Amino acid sequence: SIQDSDLIILALPISQIINFMSKIKNISKSKSLIIDVGSTKLKIAKKADELKLNFVGTHPLAGSEKKGLAFSSDELFNNSKVLITPTKNTDKRAVSKIKLFWKRLNAQTVIFSPKHHDKILSYTSHLPHLTAFCLINSIPKDFLAFGASGLKDTTRIALSDVQIWSDIILSNRKELLNSLSSFEKQIKDLKRIIQKGNNKQLIQILKKSKNKRRIIV
Numbered sequence: 001s002i003q004d005s006d007l008i009i010l011a012l013p014i015s016q017i018i019n020f021m022s023k024i025k026n027i028s029k030s031k032s033l034i035i036d037v038g039s040t041k042l043k044i045a046k047k048a049d050e051l052k053l054n055f056v057g058t059h060p061l062a063g064s065e066k067k068g069l070a071f072s073s074d075e076l077f078n079n080s081k082v083l084i085t086p087t088k089n090t091d092k093r094a095v096s097k098i099k100l101f102w103k104r105l106n107a108q109t110v111i112f113s114p115k116h117h118d119k120i121l122s123y124t125s126h127l128p129h130l131t132a133f134c135l136i137n138s139i140p141k142d143f144l145a146f147g148a149s150g151l152k153d154t155t156r157i158a159l160s161d162v163q164i165w166s167d168i169i170l171s172n173r174k175e176l177l178n179s180l181s182s183f184e185k186q187i188k189d190l191k192r193i194i195q196k197g198n199n200k201q202l203i204q205i206l207k208k209s210k211n212k213r214r215i216i217v
Contacts, residue, residue, distance in 0.1 A: 010036040014167040025051045040172040041085045041114035056098045057085035065160040077107040085114045122175035132158040
């Protein structure tokens with residue numbers, strides 16, 4: 001039970017994590033160490049500090065669009081990164097324990113502030129999901145039967161849980177609007193080059209994107 005737990009892991013949509021924290025405050029042991037696995041951190045961290053919980057924010061960069069026990073894997077975290085997001089109020093000993101916890105699951109830990117975490121993830125995770133949602137919605141339904149692996153690969157994450165992603169998007173609204181503006185600029189620039197029929201500029205953009213994609217291991 002929660003009352004007897006030394007470690008409590010909150011694996012819920014963001015809004016539910018925040019709401020559940022108040023309940024945990026009243027029923028858990030004062031020494032219970034609490035972590036979460038949410039995809040945004042700033043609002044969660046502020047709530048934990050407000051409640052003075054023994055809390056360490058974490059975000060494992062692993063998983064898929066599928067959910068449920070049927071898709072569980074004991075190798076899920078192998079060679080993955082886990083972002084740990086302490087605040088000035090976070091107990092350093094608790095951070096050390098949680099780093100060891102993730103290390104035992106074969107994950108590499110990286111420490112960021114909650115705010116910096118949310119800025120990075122708005123580009124590397126949240127924006128790709130939004131582009132997948134928009135991409136699939138922009139295609140006429142009658143054309144979808146002719147989509148090959150390219151379409152399937154680029155829109156796979158559009159199959160993600162809608163409640164979880166609604167929470168993620170709205171909880172990181174400020175940073176996500178900035179990343180969306182950056183994406184909109186890229187679309188406008190590409191559209192202008194296509195309209196002009198400028199092959200040289202088009203090749204430059206395609207080469208640049210190809211080289212940046214190679215950075216991702």
